[in-house]
Amino acid sequence: MRDLNFSPKAFLFDLNGTMIDDMEYHTLAWYGIMTEDLGADLDYASVKKEMYGKNHEVLERVFGKDKFSPEEIERLSVDKEKRYQAGYLPHLSLIAGLDNFLERSKAAKIPMAIGSAAIPFNIDFVVDGLNIRHYLEAIVSADDVQLSKPDPETFLNAAAALGVAPADCLVFEDAPKGVESALNAGMQCLVLTTTHTLKEFDGYPNILGYINDYNDTKLNLLF
Known part of the structure; x- marks a missing residue:
């Protein structure tokens, strides 16, 4: 040191x-939501670059500040965390x-x-x-x-x-x-x-x- x-x-x-x-599993969860559910034209590396901060901050950096309502952000956040936990649990x-x-x-x-x-x-x-x-x-x-x-x-x-x-x-x-x-x-x-x-x-x-x-x-x- x-x-x-x-x-x-x-x-x-x-x-x-x-x-x-576990960061791979957070990225995979967001990647699935952003590309499959929200139709964003992003590769995995681009999503990985945004993996810091709160969920609403991640969404705002990628899609802009006014893209989603608070209710939509909450729904997307819950979905993301459920996907993350399901993917990572076998490796916890x-x-x-x-x-x-x-x-x-x-x-x-x-x-x-x-x-x-x-x-x-x-x-x-x-x-x-x-x-x-x-x-x-x-x-x-x-x-x-x-x-x-x-x-x-x-x-x-x-x-x-x-x-x-x-x-x-x-x-x-x-x-x-x-x-x-x-x-x-x-x-x-x-x-x-x-x-x-x-x-x-x-x-x-x-x-x-x-x-x-x-x-x-x-x-x-x-x-």
Whole structure:
């Protein structure tokens, strides 16, 4: 890691692509809705590029702000999440090594929280499906913030819920917008290489390092 002297007092986790490797299933769900149901002329790569933020923000970026009514957005969002959960359920699992990392962090009395743009419906699907709620002292979802990442609100709310200063938090992220959110919150970041290329993270000064999963021996430096 870049800064071996940093001793975090809390761990903040993004969820999708960071605790579970599921972003393909979110993209597939949106791709089906956008191309088959809504008739958009988009390829898979174009849809994947928009996979951040709240559902209504995804729809607005692709189709424009006034394309859908609030009722239509809600219906499309529910449909998307049902498709995502049905597709991902057979593969639901923590990223390799995370179970041990969570246990080790809890034993070290390092408080942990989730700070995610996911809705509670999906967070509960993961947290309860994998029985990890007892490790977490706080969860900040899309419903708990006004502004999505890269705004710092998500991670600042998580830090406040844990009672830990932002500068003492270490964020685990997989997406550039999430790293930018951590930077805007004044937090250091470790990047999971599950979703994006290393090149996409160029220019972010708050990245301490990159890991493929939680078996990486660099994590031993955090304890």
